[in-house]
Amino acid sequence: MCELASKCWTQHITSFTSQVIKATINVVFQATDMVDTAGERQRLGRRLGQQIAARRKAMDLTQDQLAERLEVDAETISRFERGATVPSLVTLDRLAKILSSSTAELLSASSAAPSDLAIQISQILAELTPEDSEFVVSQIKALCRHFQLQVRK
Known part of the structure; x- marks a missing residue:
């Protein structure tokens, strides 16, 4: 048993x-x-770097100025833009905010990014009080309507 x-x-x-x-x-x-594979990481790094560089340039920022706002060395920004280094998620989120973007836009392969002028205007508005910002937007709308009417005449 x-x-x-x-x-x-x-x-x-x-x-x-x-x-x-x-x-x-x-x-x-x-x-x-x-x-992830090394190849995927490199492709993502290059794409992200291109987006960061494009946004930075559209906002008329140097690598030094962006580095100062992000509180990192300018070399770090250079590495990000070259795709040599991929920022941490926290740093990526901070970068997106500084660049008036979203993390999704920075990571996207084909960006539906706003034009350089839209980014510049957005940056200018961000420095104003909410009331002043609304006033400027209303003035821009009025000017656009005025110019649209001029074109139709």
Whole structure:
């Protein structure tokens, strides 16, 4: 009787161990699928760098000025723009705010980015009080309507 119980117990342990090993292998393969490859990271870094550089230039900022606002070295901005380094998520979020953008826009392959003028106007408005900002926007709208009417005449 003891021999039979021992045999059953051994088979049960062997079956359980086999299941644990299979589950572990599945988890390892799934985790491997979630890890980025060096090529993907480089492509993302270059694309992000191009977006950062384009936004910075549209706002008439130098790398030094952007670095100062982000509280990093200018070399860090240079590395970001070259795609040599990818910023952390926290830094990326701060960069997006400084560049009047969203993290999604900075990461997108094809940007539906506003024009350089829109970015400049947005930056100017951001420095005003909300009331002054509303006034400037109303004046811009009035001027646009005026010019549109002139074109129709």
